[in-house]
Amino acid sequence: MGASRLTGGAFVALFLSCGLAGAAEPTSMARYRIDQPSQALADSLRSIARQTGVSVLFDPVAVAGRRSRAVAGQLTAAEAISRALDDSGLEPVLMPDGSIVVRVRAASTATPASGPAAGVSPGSFSLAAASSNATSVAPEPPSSASNGAAASSEDAQTPTSLTRVEVTGSRLKRIDADGPAPVNVYSRADIDRSGQPTLERFISSLNEASVSPGEGGSGPTTGQGSVQLRGLPLGSTLVLINGRRVQAVGSSSGNFFNLNLIPMAAVERIEIVPVGSSAVYGGDALAGVVNVILKKSIDGLALDARVASGKDTGDGGISLGTGGRDEAGSYVLLGSYSRATPLTMAERGFFQDADYRRFGGVDARTRSCTPGTVTNVSNANLPGLTSRFAAIPVVATGEPLTVASFAGNAGQANLCNPMVNGHGMALVHGSQNLALHLAGERRLGEAWSLFGEMTYARDRLRAEQGGIVLNNVLVPSTNPHNPFGVPVRVTARLGLENGAETFSRDTNFVRALVGARGELAAGWDIEASISTTRDDGERRVANTTANVAARTAALAATGTAAALNPFTTGRAASEEVLRSIWSDTIRENHGRKDQVGLFVRGSALILPAGSVDLIAGAEAARDRFLTVTPGSFDIGGSRSNGAVYGEIRVPLWRARAANGPSWETAAVTVAGRRDRYSDFGSANTYQAGLELRPTRTTLLRASAATSFKPPTLLQTQVNEESYTTDDFGLVDPARANAPIAGGEVRRAANADLRPEKGRAYSLGAVWEPESAAGTRLAMTAWRVNIDGLISLLWPQVVLDNEALFPGFITRSPASGGAPGEVTRVLYSEVNFGGVNTAGVDMEIAHAWKAAGAKWTLAASATRTTRYDVAVSPGAAVEHRLARRAIDYWSPKWKGRLFAGVDHGSWTAGLTGRYLGGYRDMSPSERPLGDFWVYDVAATLDLKRLGLRLPGMKEARLALAVANAGDRLPEFVGTSPYYDVTQGDWRGRYVNMRLSMSW
Numbered sequence: 001m002g003a004s005r006l007t008g009g010a011f012v013a014l015f016l017s018c019g020l021a022g023a024a025e026p027t028s029m030a031r032y033r034i035d036q037p038s039q040a041l042a043d044s045l046r047s048i049a050r051q052t053g054v055s056v057l058f059d060p061v062a063v064a065g066r067r068s069r070a071v072a073g074q075l076t077a078a079e080a081i082s083r084a085l086d087d088s089g090l091e092p093v094l095m096p097d098g099s100i101v102v103r104v105r106a107a108s109t110a111t112p113a114s115g116p117a118a119g120v121s122p123g124s125f126s127l128a129a130a131s132s133n134a135t136s137v138a139p140e141p142p143s144s145a146s147n148g149a150a151a152s153s154e155d156a157q158t159p160t161s162l163t164r165v166e167v168t169g170s171r172l173k174r175i176d177a178d179g180p181a182p183v184n185v186y187s188r189a190d191i192d193r194s195g196q197p198t199l200e201r202f203i204s205s206l207n208e209a210s211v212s213p214g215e216g217g218s219g220p221t222t223g224q225g226s227v228q229l230r231g232l233p234l235g236s237t238l239v240l241i242n243g244r245r246v247q248a249v250g251s252s253s254g255n256f257f258n259l260n261l262i263p264m265a266a267v268e269r270i271e272i273v274p275v276g277s278s279a280v281y282g283g284d285a286l287a288g289v290v291n292v293i294l295k296k297s298i299d300g301l302a303l304d305a306r307v308a309s310g311k312d313t314g315d316g317g318i319s320l321g322t323g324g325r326d327e328a329g330s331y332v333l334l335g336s337y338s339r340a341t342p343l344t345m346a347e348r349g350f351f352q353d354a355d356y357r358r359f360g361g362v363d364a365r366t367r368s369c370t371p372g373t374v375t376n377v378s379n380a381n382l383p384g385l386t387s388r389f390a391a392i393p394v395v396a397t398g399e400p401l402t403v404a405s406f407a408g409n410a411g412q413a414n415l416c417n418p419m420v421n422g423h424g425m426a427l428v429h430g431s432q433n434l435a436l437h438l439a440g441e442r443r444l445g446e447a448w449s450l451f452g453e454m455t456y457a458r459d460r461l462r463a464e465q466g467g468i469v470l471n472n473v474l475v476p477s478t479n480p481h482n483p484f485g486v487p488v489r490v491t492a493r494l495g496l497e498n499g500a501e502t503f504s505r506d507t508n509f510v511r512a513l514v515g516a517r518g519e520l521a522a523g524w525d526i527e528a529s530i531s532t533t534r535d536d537g538e539r540r541v542a543n544t545t546a547n548v549a550a551r552t553a554a555l556a557a558t559g560t561a562a563a564l565n566p567f568t569t570g571r572a573a574s575e576e577v578l579r580s581i582w583s584d585t586i587r588e589n590h591g592r593k594d595q596v597g598l599f600v601r602g603s604a605l606i607l608p609a610g611s612v613d614l615i616a617g618a619e620a621a622r623d624r625f626l627t628v629t630p631g632s633f634d635i636g637g638s639r640s641n642g643a644v645y646g647e648i649r650v651p652l653w654r655a656r657a658a659n660g661p662s663w664e665t666a667a668v669t670v671a672g673r674r675d676r677y678s679d680f681g682s683a684n685t686y687q688a689g690l691e692l693r694p695t696r697t698t699l700l701r702a703s704a705a706t707s708f709k710p711p712t713l714l715q716t717q718v719n720e721e722s723y724t725t726d727d728f729g730l731v732d733p734a735r736a737n738a739p740i741a742g743g744e745v746r747r748a749a750n751a752d753l754r755p756e757k758g759r760a761y762s763l764g765a766v767w768e769p770e771s772a773a774g775t776r777l778a779m780t781a782w783r784v785n786i787d788g789l790i791s792l793l794w795p796q797v798v799l800d801n802e803a804l805f806p807g808f809i810t811r812s813p814a815s816g817g818a819p820g821e822v823t824r825v826l827y828s829e830v831n832f833g834g835v836n837t838a839g840v841d842m843e844i845a846h847a848w849k850a851a852g853a854k855w856t857l858a859a860s861a862t863r864t865t866r867y868d869v870a871v872s873p874g875a876a877v878e879h880r881l882a883r884r885a886i887d888y889w890s891p892k893w894k895g896r897l898f899a900g901v902d903h904g905s906w907t908a909g910l911t912g913r914y915l916g917g918y919r920d921m922s923p924s925e926r927p928l929g930d931f932w933v934y935d936v937a938a939t940l941d942l943k944r945l946g947l948r949l950p951g952m953k954e955a956r957l958a959l960a961v962a963n964a965g966d967r968l969p970e971f972v973g974t975s976p977y978y979d980v981t982q983g984d985w986r987g988r989y990v991n992m993r994l995s996m997s998w
Helices: 003-019 041-052 077-085 188-194 199-204 403-409 548-556 575-581 795-800
Strands: 032-036 056-058 071-075 090-094 100-104 184-187 237-241 267-273 288-294 300-310 313-326 329-340 373-376 389-391 426-428 430-444 448-467 469-475 488-493 500-521 524-542 585-607 610-629 633-655 663-677 681-695 698-709 721-724 744-747 756-767 775-787 790-792 809-811 822-827 829-831 834-850 853-870 893-902 906-915 931-941 954-962 989-997
Touching (some): 041 056, 077 090, 184 188, 199 267, 389 403
Parallel strands (some): 056 100, 237 288
Antiparallel strands (some): 184 267, 267 288, 300 989, 430 448, 853 893, 893 906
16 A cells, blocks of 8 residues: 555544544543432442443442432532542542542541532542553642652643552552552653654663664564563563453564554553563563553543654654543544654664774675676686776766776775665664554443444555675676676675665554443452454565576576676666566465453452452463465464463551551462463463551562463474485584484474463562652562573584483484484474573652742662573573673663653653663673663643633643754674664654644
8 A cells, every 4th residue: 555545544534533523522521410318438439430430449448437428410420429528538539541549538638628529620639640450549748749659630741750650460459559569650641751753662761671672674573663671582571452462463473562553642551560470461471561551531632743853764643533421431532643754774874884993893894885896707817907806887877888997996896884785774664554543331221331442553664775686696708798708706786776675564453342341249340351453464575585597597698688787886677677586575474362351350358457359250362373475385373272360469457547547557469370272281370469568658568470471373383394414514412423414304393392481579668758748769679580481493402412302303223332323303492591680670759849830850770680591502601681682681770860840831851861881792892881861851831821722621732852962872793783772773853742632
């Protein structure tokens, strides 16, 4: 599909969503007829939740024995709850997802109400960020800006430094924000303030993401967005959308999900569990979980337009959404279109000269230039020249080359960086994304409702790179363009007039979900859902694979019409000849996950210390993966799996204060899960956590969990093939390294392949002192161990370690006391080696009011203390802490500093991101890192500054500059000569955004 069609489709989607805007009613202001008497407060809150469809969370212990006020009138959910809580000593807290938490009013702020709360609006509620699976709130200091856990609705626009709210990493609904394991929450405002263009770049900038898979043609994901929490192997972080699993996309060989398929405009927040655990969400969570929460509500009509630019690159997008809520249900519809221009090595001066000896490196220049270099096939000098080789000169179009044309270039070679030839290798792929997101809920009486979600995205990636390669090709004397009259060899790249090496990938992504939820009894709810996610794509690589026979014939042709001219910088042959030699390589990729789930959740009993919360559920899923290269081969397979799981949280003690509310001082949480797969068996995992609160504002916590990653479908379902041992040049260590002749190397699946297994531990503390309102201090020590990494070992490695891999080597009968000759070597995936990493996360933040503004200072850091890797049998353990590797490793330090001010009509903030020092790949000792990158952000409230449009509720103009100091990646000693896991070649990147709502 061409760019014009894709752009046109975007505006169709946006027009459709505009057409529905007239039906929208602001969600927070939707009114309902409510008429209920004074009654038990718990019953009153449940009744309001049923009538309005708003999720209301409360602690049964806190409301026990309390009665509500009578509530009557045409009210919003917020007004109704405020009236019910009047004079109760409790207060409501409005969450960003529209749910309401009821909590005990802090002693310093609790004041008896003097009358009915009829004038209370949602804007007077506290506002806090929380998980969709674990709605929660932490104590809020009076008259202060947001601390790490909560903020007033007025403070929501304060430019805080990646404001983090820690919630429970569980499926249980909770009242307290901080649980036994850390979960870091990043709001939409955090994403926008970062100035980063993609989800992958935003997550990679965080402390918990030690390294990045990288972008462009040099990264292992070929332009797909992924994440490596704690710097652990690609594919070891589980990605969820709205708390539900998605498939590993077909274009990743079934290894990871592509974050670029999630429309950025639909993202509401991101929740990250930075330690591994599979007891809650299942497999693939060795390093942790990234949960992307999509928007579920929009008040009326919302328009967002963005444009961003850096040197030689940029991106932009537009989104339009509408939503509403009434007594019958709610909905949100959002359409978006975004486009990014490519950035290539040819557009960065660093790569123009590949003689990296100026950095203490190597001379990486080659003869793959336009034009290239010609060499005599024999050892004699080229006819008429004083050297065996010569640089091909550039001549005017149409001027024939003669021997005399080469006279000044004899003994010289055209040398260049092949990665900047033509357009150059992609540092950032050009992309287009058209998306539509729809979510809604329909009430069926007071206790039941139906809900659904649908997301569609069409993602297009493209990069035109270097010219077509001719690598040491033989040009016979019969070629009419060969001026030497003898056979010669040419190494060159053809000019772009003949076509460029081009990479493109088109992907259609669809996610659909329907479900039902309802109340079974007081305090218990049930939910069932069925969903499907699928991706269908085509990967096309042009002008990289040659038909050798056709190329040989074109080089040997005697007529100019059929001949290939390797000496020119212009047109080298007719289109017919070129296409007969270089054709497109097409690969179709398909991935799919169908799943159903059911759970019941509620309060099992009430203990003196509080409510015992329990959840039990079951899931079933089927995964499919298929890669097809037409006319060549198909690779694919499917698997089914089922799981049962449960989680329970038991409060142990509760402290009673002489004056002021009581608080829970100790609780334990335990979760367990059993997964069974059709292709490799079962996996049992657990998670346990302990919370201790010696004071209301202090939390001590600890957790332990196990995790697993099942083998991918590509690893368990292998197309069997046979090769000879001669093809691999194998020798037999058991027979004095004698060459193995005539044996078989069998590529096949390993029937004994097991999942990779992980263990994670954390121990931490959180303190929010009442004496210093707006202050938060937190520290968490963590450790993650992964064992049984799956890898495909080279057959010689298996031979060298025969005892470690029983059954992989077949021998003939022993003779004369010597082992028999090798007759077969199994070439299969194996479980071997592991990763052991540990570290400490730290944060401190303080917010206060002064001089008519809100001020925020915050600092956070991750100090990794250990990163040991065992990947090869017989090799020593590799210490990859602060030692660069091409796949997985970690720097010692990643950190952030932030300062921000909110003056009401404008905000401003400065963020410093620190990357600690590390060394280049062994054996180099080149120092890298140890630098800061600075981001700035500012917003203007256009409505407060005087902009008035009919019906307009909000208008904001925002500026975000990522990498304001324009720091570019450093030189490293191996190709592509910069650190892909840390580098971003965009440099200074300026982002402007206009957001308006009606």
